[in-house]
Amino acid sequence: MVTDSTTLGEAASVPQPGKRERLVAAACELVHRQGVAHTTLADIAQAADMLVGNLYYYFKTKDDIVAAIVDTHAHQLTSALTELEGRHRSPKARLKALVGVLAERRESIAHYGCRYGTLGSELAKRAEGPDPLAALLMRIPLDWAEQQFRAMGRRDAHDLAVELVASYQGSAVLSNALGQPELMARQARRLKRWIDTLATSTDPTGRHIGEKG
Incomplete structure (x- = not known):
């Protein structure tokens, strides 16, 4: 039986349109300004207005x-x-x-x-x-x-x-x-x-x- 909680959990795991693009755009700008070595995953998540934990859903490394x-x-x-x-x-x-x-x-x-x-x-x-x-x-x-x-x-x-x-x-x-x-x-x-x-x-x-x- 599929419960409401299961449905909500599955919906929450589906990537929302635009979030990946927002991360990439933020990463492009940060890397241009400060380079790859000095750009952290936390920097990118913050610039994209996302939690760093959510970033790993789209990019593993x-x-x-x-x-x-x-x-x-x-x-x-x-x-x-x-x-x-x-x-x-x-x-x-x-x-x-x-x-x-x-x-x-x-x-x-x-x-x-x-x-x-x-x-x-x-x-x-x-x-x-x-x-x-x-x-x-x-x-x-x-x-x-x-x-x-x-x-x-x-x-x-x-x-x-x-x-x-x-x-x-x-x-x-x-x-x-x-x-x-x-x-x-x-x-x-x-x-x-x-x-x-x-x-x-x-x-x-x-x-x-x-x-x-």
Whole structure:
């Protein structure tokens, strides 16, 4: 026989919609601001306005939360890049728009570093070998940038993608270390000019590249 108390007990054990998402959002923000090592499960529960004991219903370990953070960032990155493709017709315009988006985040980057780069670096340091979670956060923008450069006719698309992402990540580190958001803005302008020159230059094979837009 199913009693009222049994029914209530079963209902109480079912996750409520939105609680997991609230935990992940809180974890994303805390980890961005203070890093994985300095973020505790209690910190996350408090930021999500939940009891720490309830957190274990959704995530058994801190590593589970970190994986959820990376998955969330990966989804956000992919969605943002897909949106750029829908808003801009040419690969050159898409690349320049990406640089512009990064520059818009300069204040946050100057305070806490790049959301993806700092997390990827921290995860890579704690791993004994290559960390697939850390690699994912860099692989998504790298692969996307390579596709755009390849669409511009560049046979050195991979190298150019590496140069673009490395340049951005390097300026993010400097901006954060020096506390100078304007450094990101200057670097963004330089990268946009660089992309313009690539659209009208020759690739390593000597073939002339030209693109409108």
